[in-house]
Amino acid sequence: MTTPIRVLVCDDQALIRTGFATIIGAQPDLEVVGECGDGRAAVDLARRLHPDVVVMDVRMPVLDGIQATRLLAGAGVAQPVKVLVVTTFNLDEYVYEALRAGASGFLLKDAPPTQLLHGIRTVASGAALLAPEVTRQLVGRYAARIRPAEGTPDDVGLTPRELEVLRLIADGLSNSEIAATLVISQETVKTYVSRILTKLDLRDRVQAVVYAYRAGLVT
Missing domain, CATH: 1.10.10.10 (Winged helix-like DNA-binding domain superfamily/Winged helix DNA-binding domain)
Structure with missing residues (x-):
């Protein structure tokens, strides 16, 4: 049998975190290896558990998802971890910064479960995932900030x-x-x-x- 894709779920909202973990854990090719509620815990757990993909929220206590992503997947990281940012649309400015920090893609939290599962599999395969319906709005809105x-x-x-x-x-x-x-x-x-x-x-x-x-x- 193919080894399941190991997933770490990080979101400070317990209901969302548990929901994601339940959806992911129900798939035969996916395995939830850990859950946490802040970016610092995500970094620590990722370095200890070596997940294939981290499903990362953006706004969290202790250390936000952007900084956590930079520590896990940014330039210069010896063993980068693939990060899939899942956020709400009204936080799109943070998502852009997360992508620059090294995230492999992003989805919206109101996306159907099938998109979340597809996103995890896509990122785990080494490909990147952008939500087409918001890409132009997201990056275009903040293009002026890009050097x-x-x-x-x-x-x-x-x-x-x-x-x-x-x-x-x-x-x-x-x-x-x-x-x-x-x-x-x-x-x-x-x-x-x-x-x-x-x-x-x-x-x-x-x-x-x-x-x-x-x-x-x-x-």
């Missing part, structure tokens, strides 16, 4: 087609939606995404979205 990138995509040799794909990623489109928009196969899209990440030295699609806004490709 200009050093150089532009042209400087690192992105082709016109790769630039087009990057813009669509920044718009929150999935690979299948990009494929339909450009009338190409999903495998071709995956190839373009891989090339973009390699050329720009980016970790995942989340960083690609941030880069696109910093480079002025999306307004």
Whole structure:
């Protein structure tokens, strides 16, 4: 049997935390290895339990989810942990900062359970997850805060087609939606995404979205 994906749930609201844990624990391919109610506990437990994914709230006592994410998944962390931020929409400014801190993606707390489970599996696989319905609003609203990138995509040799794909990623489109928009196969899209990440030295699609806004490709 395939080893279950190990999940740590961190939320300061006990009902939400228990609800998430119950939903996740009911899946045969997922295992809840721990629960906690603040960011400091999340960091300590993650370092001790080595989960595959941390489901992280943003606003919590002791240490907030942004700082906890930076300590677990930020630049320079020797053994980064994949973090999936789950938050309410009115906290979107915090979510953006969490993505910059190293989170692999985010979902809204009012998303159906199937999206939460899909998000955990997606992040665990090494892919990034952005909620398409809020990506443009979230990042676009706070794009003014982003410092200009050093150089532009042209400087690192992105082709016109790769630039087009990057813009669509920044718009929150999935690979299948990009494929339909450009009338190409999903495998071709995956190839373009891989090339973009390699050329720009980016970790995942989340960083690609941030880069696109910093480079002025999306307004």
